[in-house]
Amino acid sequence: MIHLRDVKKSYSRGEQSVLACAVDRLDIGTGEQVALIGRSGTGKTTVLHILAGILRPDCGEIEVAGKRLDKMGESARDRHRGRNIGMVYQTFNLLQPFTALENVLLGALFGRGAGGDAKERASSLLDKVGLGDRMHHRPGELSVGQxxxxxxxxxxxxxxxxxxxxxxxxxxxxxxxxxVLDMMLQIASDTNKTVIMVTHDPESAKRMQRTVDLASLRSGVAEEAAK
Ligand SMILES: Nc1ncnc2c1ncn2[C@@H]1O[C@H](COP(=O)(O)OP(=O)(O)O)[C@@H](O)[C@H]1O
Ligand SMILES: [Mg+2]
Incomplete structure (x- = not known):
């Protein structure tokens, strides 16, 4: 499902270059459930955004769901993401003027889920995560956890x-x-979905099949840090 080779992403700030992430090699099979761990600032969000095709790295090969993202332009990557990838952003990125139900339905607009029963599926998902009675609330009227x-x-x-x-x-x-995690992982394993979850919580990591420490995928970091 996922193959990364020699991927690097840096940001330049004036004369200084900040290495945001470096992955020599990462392979994840279809249906695997992986916890991605690592200290703050080690590039976990950057790696997820590269896998989602939101960010393009400076170099390296990225294969996700049979497609070489490093060979695709931005709009092709956006389409690929809409069809194949579900992303939960660290900052959530919900649209404030819309209700919970509408926000979930907006996700369907960009993917293959826009069929006639989208509304029922959206309600049923919200119900499953315990928000059956909050569907018509806007994000500002919900707790952060909700x-x-x-x-x-x-x-x-x-x-x-x-x-x-x-x-x-x-x-x-x-x-x-x-x-919520159990529900997610159940849906994922029933339908052979691949899951990668960044987490700081050892209990959550234990529920996944495999844990990958981002630091173990990086080479040359010790030299970078010493500079
Ligand atoms: N847009 C950006 N411009 C400059 N530096 C960035 C930017 N985004 C992330 N970084 C830097 O890249 C590193 C990795 O960031 P990030 O992937 O968010 O880490 P994590 O999710 O593991 O906490 C951090 O040192 C961060 O400061
Ligand atoms: Mg992060």
Whole structure:
């Protein structure tokens, strides 16, 4: 499902160049559920954005769901993302003027999920994450934990092959977080979806099949840090 080779992304700030992420090699199979861990600032969000095709790295090969993202232009990557990838952003990125239900439905506009039953599927997802009675609330009228759960529903609405989540449960209490993650992972394993979740929570990481520490994928970092 995923193959990364010699991928690097840096940002330049004036004369200084900041290495945001470096991955020599990462392979993830179809249906795998992977926790991505690493200290703050080690490039976890950057890697997820590269996998989603939102960011283009400076170099390297990126294969996701059979497509070489490094050989595709921005609009082709956007289409690929809409069809194949569900993304839960670290900052959620819900649209404020729209209700929870509308935000989930907006996700369907960009993917293959815009069929006639989209509304039923959106309601049923919101119900499953315990927001059945909050569907017509706007993000500003929801708690951060509830907004997070709406973002998870939006990521699932298109039935994507690959689900990328950037600390999706950081604002949940333990019980709710555990329940939402279990529901996600159940849907994923029933339908053989691949899941990559950035997390700081060892309990959440344990629920995944495999844990990848971003630091272990980077070479040349010690030299960079020493400079
Ligand atoms: N747009 C940007 N411009 C400059 N530096 C950035 C930008 N985005 C991220 N970085 C830097 O890249 C590094 C990795 O960031 P990020 O992927 O967000 O880390 P993580 O998600 O692991 O906390 C950090 O050192 C961060 O400061
Ligand atoms: Mg991050």
């Amino acid at each position: 907004v997070q759960r709406v973002a998870i529903c939006r990521a699932l609405i298109n039935d994507p092959q690959l689900i990328l989540m950037d600390e999706p449960l950081g604002n949940q209490d333990k019980t709710t977080g555990g329940q």
